Amino acid sequence: MGVDNAIEFTDSLLYEKTGQHLSDLQCCILQQVWGGKTYRAIAAVAGYSEGHVKDVASQLWRLLSDVLGERITKGNYRSRLVYWLKRAKRKVITVADRVSPHLHTAVAAPAPAPTTDNIDPHFIGRDAHIQTLEDLKSQGHKIIVIQGEGGLGKTTLAQHYLRQTSFDILLEWRVAQETSSLTDVEHILDEWLRQDLGDEPGQDLSISLSRLKRHLKQKHIGILIDNLEPALDGNGQFVPEARSYAELLKLLSDFSIQATTLITSRDRLCEPGIKAHHYRLPRLTFVNWQQCFSYHQLRLPTTDEILQRLHRAYGGNAKAMEILCSTVQTDFNGDLAAYWQAYGANPLAEIDLKNLVISQIDRLQCLDPVAHQLLCRLSCYRYQAIAKLPLAAVLAQGQEQDAQRAIASLRNRSLIEMEHGQYWLHPIIRAVAIERLRQDAALWHQANQAAAHYWTSSITVLKSIMDAQQALEAYYHHIAIDDYSAAANVLLKSRHNQWQQFLPLASSLYRMGFLHPVSTVITDVLTHLENESTPLLQVSELRNILGDIYWITGEIQAAITCQESTLSTTHRHLDNVTNLDARRHYYLQMLNIDSQLSLGLYAMDLWELDQAKDALTTVINQGENTRHQAWADKATVALALTHAYQGQAQTASTLAKRCLHTFTHQSSQSGRLAYFIQLLGQTYGQLGHLDQAKNLYQQALNFAEAGHYPQVKAKALTGLATISRQHQQPAEALQYHSQSVELFDGIGAKCDLAYAYVELGHTYLSLQKVDVAHQYWHQALALYRDIDAQKQMHRVLNLLNNKQS
Structure with missing residues (x-):
């Protein structure tokens, strides 16, 4: 039973009992629970809070429990509904509804005739x-x-x-x-x-x-x-x-x-x-094969000899049985004797499954060349992260009118699998098809290009992790045809995301927490691009993104190298500004300013505060009152925090107020500024304005949770922990610390984790637990040593030397 049937059955049960149909959210919950999803995952799909989803689900399980007279839960809903549906429908849909009417009078029952009552044709004998x-x-x-x-x-x-x-x-x-x-x-x-x-x-x-x-x-x-x-x-x-x-x-x-x-x-x-x-796994028995052929109302000879020989030849293989049933029904009008007569005593030259598939695909090529080409082209899809294809992805591989008919042809011959509107190829069928596709270099190239175009064009906004994964599929298709420049363009294609930002795919992915996967695909494609005559700007933008990933994971020296390389390239091109159109100039200047901003943030984490101020001031000077004002606003926030770190309270306060005013007027888009909102929270915290700091941290936390931005969430939690400590609420502080440390540790954010350990040490020191405080400061010291942040190491060593009980 599929999920659609389950929901329909559930809806009918509730309507009969309550007179109310399932709501859209209830249907969504049932669909996702059927697939084993957590309430958190369901909330992300449905667009509601996890708490609201749990409340609706709890009410739904109670209703179903009342209707069925037994306890129904998230864990047993699927198995119990299958049980009740089987009770409600003792027999499968009649054979007459599944075959063409002209076959009904021609059916000859085998002897003995195995029953086809209560069997699933796709699960016979199991x-x-x-x-x-x-x-x-x-x-x-x-x-x-x-x-x-x-x-x-x-x-x-x-x-x-x-x-x-x-x-x-x-x-x-x-x-x-x-x-x-x-x-x-x-x-x-x-x-x-x-x-x-x-x-x-x-x-x-x-x-x-x-x-x-x-x-x-x-x-x-x-x-x-x-x-x-x-x-x-x-x-x-x-x-x-x-x-x-x-x-x-x-x-x-x-x-x-x-x-x-x-x-x-x-x-x-x-x-x-x-x-x-x-x-x-045992093979299907001859009786199982009889059941399947009878279920499909195929005309069988009066003796079992032909079917027995086929069963022996294919060793009772389930896929072979399925393909043979389909071939007899589709190509021989349901007549097994006609099939046998066409192929003779030895129906196929070889009897293993691969050769059966080859024979079936050869016949398809003769009878329906359009369907044959569609089958081959569909083999270019990976069927990994996206295991099943929507209809649109299938249609992308051919003319829609022809493709619809070709899909029917493939389904009739059991050469494509389909469930709930999703399509995929059996591994053996894909193996044969992709071997043929690769033999035709032009068709291989066209199929992968069409697949890449589909994945790129079908995802216009990144609202979820699944959206991002589907968009990334295009990268792999370009790699398959050695088009590394196009693969890079997939990573660099900008889309609006859940934070109201317009960012390259790679940037959105790493903000979602996919640091290692994004680092891998960027470094892989850069290896090829740097050896080709590729536009340097494409390489530079990839290095700019890779630099930020290195920064988060604690490889700051590698991050600095990436940004300095980007700056070098953009400076060279900007020197030839007369040869650039306005759009290209804007892009170069944006990349230049973004790299400067990144270097300023890196320097802050290394506690190279004067160096950070120089870089941030450069960003402000270049971006203020230009189309790059957004970068100047971000740099101003970071600069305010830098002054606060250095004890320059008046300057920090002036800059912070300016930033607060700017962010207030951008409230409708402030989700995209979540990282810098928490930086502003740090600034107000350093200045002692705890209520304002707490408000900013909470804003950042809300945006991060709504848009799945784990780094910002963890930084906001660390900030809330420090405020709770200063309000002498150590239990609450430790709870915030625990969450933030786990998140930082999870995504491998070394610099942030080291800072979190320092703050956690301060909290334990406030509880007079000096040994525990020292333990966390030693952990911070080890991380800073690994990062090679000399001035941060010096700060922690001072804590260890000075903060004694």
Whole structure:
């Protein structure tokens, strides 16, 4: 049963009981819960607060409990609704509704005729296998590898089992279909922690694994790792590119966690140190094949000989059964004897599944060249982070009128999968199709260009992490055709985001907390661009973004190098201003000012305050009363804080008041200024205006939580902790500190984390806990040493030497 049927059934139940239909929010909650999403994730999708979503959901579970006469919860809603729907609908939709009317009178029942009542045509013969998985889970196996050849139904079985079992949360990872496209395990953990578990990933693999383990101990979680074999070598061990996968699987095999992990793979997993039970999935029986052919009302001979020979030839393979049913129905008017007569005693030269797929695609090429080309072009999509395609992505690969008919042709032949309006290719079908696509260099190039154009044009505003991930797909398609300049343009394409900013994709992604993934794609593309005759400005803007990522993660010297390189390039071009049009001049000047602003912020974190003031003053002088006034406003905030740090209260106060006035008049857009609002909060805090500081921190916190900006959220929490300490509210201060430290640690923001440790030390000192204070100051010292922030190290050493009990 799909989620649409579930919601329709739920709606009918409630309407019958209450006379009211489900609201849009209730439908959204049911849809997301069906997919195993957390309330936090549902709130992000629905556009409501997490608390409101929980309240509506709680009321919904109570209503359903009353209707069904048993306790319904978020955790068991799916399994219990399946049970009640089966009770309500004892039989599947009649066969007559599924086949063409002209076939009805021509059906010849096989002997003996297997019943087709109460069967799911996509899940024939698997009830016993579901029970086997349940038995293995009950025996305490944490990792179960469902092993078997392609097309056996491993993924279908795993998904069906996980969805019908009452897990609190479902996590899914589709391993790349090719070894060359394997995804870093850090990216997978980022996805699970941030989107599914409502947590922040760590700055390195070990921290992210530790956080995942905490969730796995607290919640009953089902995990599917699909199609593992591209990550394995000939000995069943991980290839060098996937060595870190072993660390994740070792965690998932830990007996202290509540999770159950299903892995599908054609190959056996033989990695030392990973406890996994291998379950070789049995093939479908001849009776199962009879059920499937009868269900589709195919005309079968009076004897079973032909079907038995086909069953033996394909070893009971589920995908082969599906393709054969479709071929007989579509190409031979439902007549198995006609199919057999066409292919003779040896229906195919080869009998393995890949050759069946090849034969089917060869026939498609002869009968429907348009559908054949669409199938090949659809194979260029990665089916990884975005595992299923919307219809628009399919249509992007052909003329809409032809594509609609071609999709029907592919579905009729079981060469494309579809569920709830989403499309994808079976891995074996994709493997055959992409091999053909790559043989035609022009078509390979066109398909990837069309896919890249679709992903770029379909995402106009970045409102969520999913939007950003879809927009990033275009990058991979350009990389596939070695168009590195176009790949860079994907990263640099600006869109409005949830903070009312107009930023390049890469900038929005790293603000969302995707520091490591963005750093990886930028450095990868820069490696190629710097060896080509690429416009230097494109390289410079990428370095400008990469510099800010290095800064946040504590690699400040590398960050400075990136910004100085950008400044050098922009200065060279600005010297030739007479040859530049107005738009290009604006862009160059903006990039120049932005790099200067970044250098000023870096210097502040290094406590090089005079250097910071010089850079910030330059930004103000260049931007004030120009189209770059926004940069001058930001620099003024930072300059005010710098003066406050140096004890120059009058100057700091004057600048802060000017900034407060500016921000007040930009309140409708202040979400884009969240970082600088918290800087202004720091300034007022340094000046002793605690109420104003608290108000600014709270504003920044609200914007950061609404737009998922973890760095700003953590900095605002640190500021609120210092104010609580000054108001002699240590318990509240420690609570704020705990949240901010965890966030900074999660995104790997070393400079910010070191500052947070310093402030946490002050809070413990106010509680007369000198040893604990020193402990955190030593941690701050270690981070500043790692960053090579000499003056910050000197400040912390002074604290350790002077703040004695």
